[in-house]
Amino acid sequence: MSVRVVVVGSANQDYIVRLQNFPEPGTTLFAEAIQKQTGGQGANQSVAASRLGAKVTFIGCIGDDHDGSLVIQQLISEGVDTSEVEVVGNKPTGLAVVSLYEDGKRSIVVIPGANVALGASRVSHAIRRLADDGTTVLVQGEIAADVIEAAITSAHAAGLRAILNLAPYRPTSDEVLALCDPLVVNEIEASSLLGEVVSGAKGAQRAAERLAQLSPSVVISVGAEGAVWATGSKSGHIMAPVVDDVIDPSGAGDAFVGALAMMLATGESLVRAVEIAVASGSFVVRRAGVQSSYPMRADVIPAAATLAEHEISLQN
Numbered sequence: 001m002s003v004r005v006v007v008v009g010s011a012n013q014d015y016i017v018r019l020q021n022f023p024e025p026g027t028t029l030f031a032e033a034i035q036k037q038t039g040g041q042g043a044n045q046s047v048a049a050s051r052l053g054a055k056v057t058f059i060g061c062i063g064d065d066h067d068g069s070l071v072i073q074q075l076i077s078e079g080v081d082t083s084e085v086e087v088v089g090n091k092p093t094g095l096a097v098v099s100l101y102e103d104g105k106r107s108i109v110v111i112p113g114a115n116v117a118l119g120a121s122r123v124s125h126a127i128r129r130l131a132d133d134g135t136t137v138l139v140q141g142e143i144a145a146d147v148i149e150a151a152i153t154s155a156h157a158a159g160l161r162a163i164l165n166l167a168p169y170r171p172t173s174d175e176v177l178a179l180c181d182p183l184v185v186n187e188i189e190a191s192s193l194l195g196e197v198v199s200g201a202k203g204a205q206r207a208a209e210r211l212a213q214l215s216p217s218v219v220i221s222v223g224a225e226g227a228v229w230a231t232g233s234k235s236g237h238i239m240a241p242v243v244d245d246v247i248d249p250s251g252a253g254d255a256f257v258g259a260l261a262m263m264l265a266t267g268e269s270l271v272r273a274v275e276i277a278v279a280s281g282s283f284v285v286r287r288a289g290v291q292s293s294y295p296m297r298a299d300v301i302p303a304a305a306t307l308a309e310h311e312i313s314l315q316n
Contacts, residue, residue, distance in 0.1 A: 003053065003054045003055060003134065003262065003265045003266050004054065004055045004056075004057070004130075004132065004134055004135045004136070004265065005046075005049045005054045005055070005056050005057075005135070005136050005137075005138055005261050005262060005265050006056075006057045006059065006126075006127060006130050006135055006136070006137045006138070006155075006160075007042050007045055007046045007049070007056060007057070007058050007059065007137075007138045007139075007261075008042065008059045008060070008118075008123055008127075008137065008138070008139045008140075008143070008147070008151040009040065009041050009042020009043070009045065009046075009058075009059075009060055009138075009139065009140045009142060009143055010040040010041050010042045010043070010060060010094055010112070010115040010140065010142035010143055011038070011039075011040040011042055011043040011058070011060045011061070011062055011071045011075075011085070011093070011094060011115070012038075012039045012040035012043070012071075012093065012094035012095055012096045012110065012113075012115070013036060013037075013038060013039065013067040013070060013071065013093055013094070013095055013096075014036070014037050014038070014039030014040075014095075014096045014097075014098055014290065015034060015035075015036055015095070015096070015097050015098065016034065016035045016036075016037065016098045016100060016290075017031045017033075017034050017097065017098065017099050017100070018031060018032040018033045018034075018100050019031055019032065019099055019100070019101055019102075020032070020101070020102050021101060021102070022099075022101060022105075022107070037290060037291065037292070038070060038071050038074040038075070038290075038291060039096055039098075039251070039290055039291070040060075040071075040094055040096070040115070040142065041140040041141075041142045041165070041167065041254055041257075042058060042059075042060050042140055042142065042143075043058065043060070043071060043074075043075060043080075043291070044251055044254035044255070044258070044290060044291060044294075045138060045140065045165070045254045045257050045258035045261065046058040046075060046078075046080045046258070047074075047075070047078045047080065047258070047291045047294055048254055048255045048257070048258025048259055048262075048280065048291075048294045049138070049258040049259070049261055049262040049265075050078050050079045050080050051078065051294050051295065051296050051297070052258070052259055052262045052263075052276075052280075052295070052296070052297050052300070053262065053297050054261075054262040054265060055081070056079070056080045056081065057080070057081040057083070057084055057130055058075060058080050058081065058082060058084065058085060059084040059085070059118075059122075059123055059126050059127075060084075060085050060086075060115065060118060060143075061085070061086045061087075061088050061091075061114040061115055061117045061118045062085060062086075062087055062088065062093045062094075062114050063087070063088055063089075063091050063092040063093035063094075063113055063114040064087050064088065064089045065092055065093055067092065067093035067095070068087060068093040068114070071093060072085065074291065078291070084126050084130075086117070086118070086122070088114040088117045091113050091114040091116070091117055092113045092114065093113055093114055094110070094111065094112050094113040094114060094115045095110070095111040095113060096108055096109065096110045096111070097109045110142070112142070115142065115143060116144065118143050118144070118147050119147065120144075120146045120147045120149070120150035121150070123147055123150050123151050123154065124150045124151075124153075124154040127151060127154040127155055127158060127160070128154060128158055131155075131158035131159070131160055134265065135160050135161075135265075136160065136161045136162075136163065136261055136264060136265035137151060137152075137154075137155035137160050137161065137162050137163065138163045138165070138257070138258075138261040139151045139152060139162070139163070139164050139165070140164075140165045140166075140167060140257075141165065141166050141167050141168050141169065141170050142167075142168065145170055145171070145172070148164070148170075148172065148176070149172075149173070149176050152164060152176050152179050152180060153176070153179065155179075156179040161181055161264065161265070162179055162180055162181065163180065163181070163182060163184060163257075163260070163261050163264065164176075164177075164180040164183050164184065165184040165185070165257045166183060166184070166185050166189050166193070167184075167185065167186065167189055167253065168189070169185070169188070169189040169192040169193065174214060177214045177215050178214065178215065178216075179215075180215045180216070181215065181216040181217050182215065182216070182217035182218055182219045182229070182260075182264075182270065183211060183214070183215040183217070183218050183219070184218075184219045184220075184221070184257055184260065185211075185218075185219075185220055185221075186220065186221045186222070186223075186253065187199055187200075187203075187204055187220065187221075187222060187223075190204060190207045190208075190211065190220050191207075193211060194207055194210060194211070198220070200222065200225065201222050201225040201226065201228055201237050201239075204220040204222045204228045205220075205228040205230070205235055205236075205237055207220060208220050208228050208229060208230035208235055209230045209235050211230070212230040212231055212232055212235070213232075216231065216232070217229065217230065217231045217270055218230045218231075219260065219270070219274055219277075221253060221256055221277075221281070223240075224240055224243070225237075225239065225240060226238045226239045226240035226278045227240075227256070227274050227277065227278050229270055229271065229274050231270065236271060238271070238274045238275050238278045239278075240278050240281070240282050241279075241282050243282055243286060245286055251284055251290030251291065251293060251294070252281040252282075252284040253281070254290070255280045255281050255283070255284045255293075255294050255295070256277045256278070256280055256281040257277070258280070258294075259273075259276050259277040259279075259280035259281075259295075259300070260273050260274065260276070260277040262276075263276045263277070276300055276301065279295075279300040279301075280294070280295055280300050283295040283299055283300055
């Protein structure tokens, strides 16, 4: 498959800690288990898109340390091109501590490390070098604001489709949002963008319709309810399959976004791309781990055909 996705983003080593409850201030809790694995939104989404068949190039930074070597080895083993990954000598590889609780909730603390060394100029030059027909550029919010802007504007200038997963949320100019096709957020990030609470599929669909006045297309993930999408004239809701045996929700959001980018890069419609993205996210939560839990193409393409979809026209 010649589908090409260029991912600009973060790479970390993740330490996943399992706890019974959220620790209150002043308390000490014993963890049930700890697991170390490669993570970071950019690296995760690169692996997700690669497993579904895309030719992925990752643009990012790692430290000159053991963790950085592990990140590179893992990406290469997943078929990701790491020729645009810069090794930084004066900063450690990014680190994330993920706490998973018995009720299925989680919290994440990120130490950016070498990720902050990713520069706007280098990203712009790399995107121009990599630009060719069919290339899609995917960017996330775990990198500096000026790098996000440089990646999106450079992609647009080169005639490439630019996807922005604004996670975590950071203030972004209307000029940049106008180039994002789609803008991808969850309920919390949509709430920050609009300055009001966005909750549930119905609320998210209304939010997506509003945000579609800023971006050519918008996708909002709503957890167990699936995802909603909107363009300038239409919006819809892709419902997720019922998952009774949730094991680990970590990485489901990145699996969703990576799948979305890969499908859009193939020329699929936004609706079909969201269907596959929802199927990918639902697949992941049934398995432990992050990148290791991501589906292969055969795992989700047939399953997506069973998802129900509701569409409305904003013009009616």
